[in-house]
Amino acid sequence: MMEITPFLKKLLSLPGLSAYETPVREAIAETWRPLVDELEVSRVGSLHGLRRGVAPEPRPRLLLAAHMDAVGLMVSGMIDGFLRITEVGGVDDRILPGQLVTVHGRRDLPGVIVQPPDFLLPPDQRGKPVRREFLLVDVGLTPDEVGKLVRTGDLVSFAQQPFELPGDALVGHSLDNRASVGALTVCLDELQHMSCDWDVWAVATAQEEETFLGAYTSPFDLRPDMALVVDVTHAKGPGSNDYRTFGLGKGVVLGWGANIHPGLYKAVKELAERLEVPFQIEAMSRHSGTDAYAIQVTAEGIPCMVLSIPLRYMHTPVELVSLKDIYRTGHLLAEFIARLKPDFMQKITWEEPS
Amino acid sequence: MNPNSQPSARPPAVGARQIALLEKLSNACAVSGDESEVRRIVLDELKPVADEIKHDALGNLLVIRKAHVEQPLKVMIVAHMDEVGFMIVDKEEGGLFRFELVGGVSKSHLAGKAVWVGEKHHNGVIGAKAIHLVSPEEQKNPISIENLRIDMGPGGADNARVGDRAAFATSFRRAGPSLIGKALDNRLGVATLIELVKHAPGHIELQAAFTVQEEIGARGAIVAAYALQPDLAIALDSTPAYDLPDWDGQENTRYNTRLGFGPAIYVADAGTISDPRLVSFLTAVAEKYRIPYQIRQPGGGGTDAGVVHRSRGGVPSVSVSIPGRYAHTPAGLCRISDWRHTLALLYHALQDITPSILESERRMP
Amino acid sequence: MKELIKKLVECIGPSGFEHIVRDVIKDEIAPFVDEMHVDALGNLIARKGTRKESGLRVMLSAHMDEIGIIATHIDENGFVRFTTVGGVFPRNCPGGRVRFMNGAQGVIGTERAESADKAYTIEQLFIDVGASSRTDCPVKVGDVAAFDRPMLDLGNRLVAKAMDDRISVAAQIETLRRLKDTPHEVYFVFSVQEEVGLRGATTAAYGVDPDVGIAVDITMTGDTPRGTKMEVALGKGPAIKVRDGRMLSDPRLVKLMVEAAEKAGIPYQMEVLEGGTTDASVIQLTRAGVPSGCVSIPCRYVxxxxxxVDIRDVEHAVRLLLEILSNPILL
Known part of the structure; x- marks a missing residue:
């Protein structure tokens, strides 16, 4: 079995904010290259890896998608050598004060997000969580140097380095959704020793956190017969224990709802039961909040299934997952793919006789 | 050739058979994402007359009536099958279930209602705290959905599972010139489109799209329009009539539509600015055949046309709705006459439409 | 160019009803284009140039439509109730004048205020067209109007309704006329229905199927007293968009635009806009994806x-577009 931690730690040490995925894409490509038959980059920066199946042409095609982009910040202006910031993806302003960051100017600059003292803030911000527009980034340089090295629109990424915690846990700034990229990689690795009928397009999508850009465009290009989407969901943890959260280390979370094809859901669930892979079920009453939302309505429509990895503290620099859940997800995907017969699509059509 | 497809000068009726079909459709449950029950009814009705039927990846039912001419005008009529409702999201002790809303269910209409849960329509209730136990302070605030549960009965824990859908348990009934039922938005449209398919004219290709997931973002119609590639499209829906009196006796200026005034033709809603060529065509048809109609008040809301008209390189589109009071609550109410006139308008429109409607570029007449 | 701008901004063309503007543009560009057509939604799509070896299919998009209002009810005394088409702020309405597509004019009045410190909602406003009853009212439900105001020429600064986005329409027309030698097949799209959700550009981009998309639109500024915190200012050149509320520009295009501006000595600014968006956001999502960006013209009181707007920014935007289109676009 592939040891996924070093690969994940490498990904978690790279930036790769939405639209600026190049560094992380290149790292993923390097690891995927020996695991796939073809590798290409889409027009908008998603990574497509093809592992060819063995069924006769025309072979059915599976899309296996996980987004690789990360949330972060962007320079929106400058004042006296300090930087003003806006977000890329959704970040809670209240976690920002005191964060160590990297400002990607003409060269990378270390910095810290600072909250000015109350008397320098508008009266309605005093003694309360301070809105992002009043926070500043201090890179420790003189205004002149800052003016030369930084301009509006430069990226700011979290500088938090990944580390492990006891109990198979991993911490890092963009485990949403690089944990799932890890699961796809585990799957591709397991498939090395298996024969499958279907073509598998493993896709690391771009810009999920902003516009689902990769998820709208890659399936239009690849035209898969169906799609399995891997993302993270909320794990139970401090202050987060209701029905919308799932046990950390308690297995894969299978999504159910309007974005999910019921026949595909049933097939994945039955296999998890058969293989005794622990799983939990997440009812998504409307929007799955994943790439499946976009993939499902691409072109003439694509049957989708969502598998999620429980994760604590989403969209903070200290996201936390259980490695066990990553391996299980990858394993379940590989077993599912290896069992796909060329006529699978005919077996999951709608229930009515036609 | 099917005898039904003979064009006739008289539009199909709205009689006992049509009302019985609407009853069946209204009493069926098809909360967005789980439209099987309605899809099955539509399929049973149309299998004998359809030239082609396709179930797509989202569960849309695409029914084609082919033309008897070469290169016909392809007219898509889209009616959504789904309704707003609930999804069970968590199982608690003693047959109690937590739920979330699917689509824009009116939050002030939840407490103290009976519901049908799952495909077997198991009974359940959304209760409310007894008035005796409610403080005057509490009574001033809306009842939060956080505090509501679907109660399946102390022994009903096995009658529902997480992920099951539920809908208000309202049985369809007639009230003089009116009809009362749940999900008239948009079973009225579905029932009307079924009749139109049965009486399709031969000079056009009629693409009837019975769509899913309209109430959660018109998602079915996105892929239906992409697949069908129509020349033009009509969304057939039911839109609210807020034609109730104003509290202080002033003129009600925000009725949206009014019962008894006929089909509501859209100029603009939040999702679509109707193609002016189609609006003037429909109003001309109405006037020619002396069918009453109303212009829906421009403003909010939307139909499947919102995504259909943006499909591929663009699809000239318009919406026509049957007005209905109290949409998205347990009991909607509509007039049979509005339904009949909507069917007549669209029937004649399909008979009379020709490709010349798209010859000049989009502009006001 | 001022004359052209005046002609464009004084046309009525609320979203969905752009044909008057479209006819003006057609006349202006007809002698300069290789071909043009109007698509199903009313977008005007004009091609110039054929693709050479180093060339791409490039789509430019500036929207023809403007915000406006639409009649929802005529009351028994002939007052017209209305709702907005696009992002009309009720606070900008009272006392304003409107002109309907059929020529009827009117002034916007208000109900008695509920309290002095509460802003009006659109439902509290009405249009007085000089009628005294429902029957003599020249407006009917569904009729569309635009704000009515002549252009004001303050020298370098021009003021008008519908600068958003006729100023970019003017810039595109000027670019089209001046573009002499391009390796690209350039589609100049004058799009419809941007203000109500970027609908025209959605279908135009599908139809054109470009390799690269560039929107030309206005952006807000941060240079007015106690205004929005934003770096962009009037008169400092076109703004190269890095992000807005609904998209991140393709970083390769941002870099290319910056380099083009620097090479040609054109002043420019970097734009990070917190809300709002442009046609580029939907062009980007078209088909298998289109690398997209936006050249913005700074505009106050959007x-x-x-x-x-500042006419010098417009001129520089034209020069920047010409510089981009005259050279290979390497992504």
């Missing part, structure tokens, strides 16, 4: 009947 979505008011008096939007202000």
């Amino acid at each position: 979505h008011s009947p008096s939007e202000m």
Whole structure:
């Protein structure tokens, strides 16, 4: 079995904010290259890896998608050598004060997000969580140097380095959704020793956190017969224990709802039961909040299934997952793919006789 | 050739058979994402007359009536099958279930209602705290959905599972010139489109799209329009009539539509600015055949046309709705006459439409 | 160019009803294009140039439509109730004048205020067209109107309604006329229905199927007293968009635009806009994806009947577009 931690730690040490995925894409490509038959980059920066199946042409095609982009910040202006910031993806302003960051100017600059003292803030911000527009980034340089090295629109990424915690846990700034990229990689690795009928397009999508850009465009290009989407969901943890959260280390979370094809859901669930892979079920009453939302309505429509990895503290620099859940997800995907017969699509059509 | 497809000068009726079909459709449950029950009814009705039927990846039912001419005008009529409702999201002790809303269910209409849960329509209730136990302070605030549960009965824990859908348990009934039922938005449209398919004219290709997931973002119609590639499209829906009196006796200026005034033709809603060529065509048809109609008040809301008209390189589109009071609550109410006139308008429109409607570029007449 | 701008901004063309503007543009560009057509939604799509070896299919998009209003009810005394088409702010309405597509004119009045410190909602406003009853009212439900105001020439600064986005329409027309030698097949799209959700550009981009998309639109500024915190200012050149509320520009295009501006000595600014978006956001999502960006013209008082731009920014935007289109685009 592939040891996924070093690969994940490498990904978690790279930036790769939405639209600026190049560094992380290149790292993923390097690891995927020996695991796939073809590798290409889409027009908008998603990574497509093809592992060819063995069924006769025309072979059915599976899309296996996980987004690789990360949330972060962007320079929106400058004042006296300090930087003003806006977000890329959704970040809670209240976690920002005191964060160590990297400002990607003409060269990378270390910095810290600072909250000015109350008397320098508008009266309605005093003694309360301070809105992002009043926070500043201090890179420790003189205004002149800052003016030369930084301009509006430069990226700011979290500088938090990944580390492990006891109990198979991993911490890092963009485990949403690089944990799932890890699961796809585990799957591709397991498939090395298996024969499958279907073509598998493993896709690391771009810009999920902003516009689902990769998820709208890659399936239009690849035209898969169906799609399995891997993302993270909320794990139970401090202050987060209701029905919308799932046990950390308690297995894969299978999504159910309007974005999910019921026949595909049933097939994945039955296999998890058969293989005794622990799983939990997440009812998504409307929007799955994943790439499946976009993939499902691409072109003439694509049957989708969502598998999620429980994760604590989403969209903070200290996201936390259980490695066990990553391996299980990858394993379940590989077993599912290896069992796909060329006529699978005919077996999951709608229930009515036609 | 099917005898039904003979064009006739008289539009199909709205009689006992049509009302019985609407009853069946209204009493069926098809909360967005789980439209099987309605899809099955539509399929049973149309299998004998359809030239082609396709179930797509989202569960849309695409029914084609082919033309008897070469290169016909392809007219898509889209009616959504789904309704707003609930999804069970968590199982608690003693047959109690937590739920979330699917689509824009009116939050002030939840407490103290009976519901049908799952495909077997198991009974359940959304209760409310007894008035005796409610403080005057509490009574001033809306009842939060956080505090509501679907109660399946102390022994009903096995009658529902997480992920099951539920809908208000309202049985369809007639009230003089009116009809009362749940999900008239948009079973009225579905029932009307079924009749139109049965009486399709031969000079056009009629693409009837019975769509899913309209109430959660018109998602079915996105892929239906992409697949069908129509020349033009009509969304057939039911839109609210807020034609109730104003509290202080002033003129009600925000009725949206009014019962008894006929089909509501859209100029603009939040999702679509109707193609002016189609609006003037429909109003001309109405006037020619002396069918009453109303212009829906421009403003909010939307139909499947919102995504259909943006499909591929663009699809000239318009919406026509049957007005209905109290949409998205347990009991909607509509007039049979509005339904009949909507069917007549669209029937004649399909008979009379020709490709010349798209010859000049989009502009006001 | 001022004359052209005046002609464009004084046309009525609320979203969905752009044909008057479209006819003006057609006349202006007809001698300069290789071909043009109007698509199903009313977008005007004009091609110039054929693709050479180093060339791409490039789509430019500036929207023809403007915000406006639409009648929802005529009351028994002939007052017209209305709702907005696009992002009209109720606070900018009272006392304003409107002109309907059929020529009827009117003034916007208000109900008695509930309290002095509460802003009006659109439902509290009405249009007085000089009628005294429902029957003599020249407006009917569904009729569309635009704000009515002539352009004001303040020298370098011009003020008008619908600068958003006729100023970019003017810039595109000027670019089209001046473009002499391009390796690209350039589609100049004058799009419809941007203000109500970027609908025209959605279908135009599908039809054109470009390799690269560039929107030309206005952006807000941060240079007015106690205004929005934003770096962009009037008169400092076109703004190269890095992000807005609904998209991140393709970083390769941002870099290319910056380099083009620097090479040609054109002043420019970097734009990070917190809300709002442009046609580029939907062009980007088209088909298998289109690398997209936006050249913005700074504009004050956006979505008011008096939007202000600096003519020098427009001229520089034209030069920047010409510089981009005259050279290979390497992504």
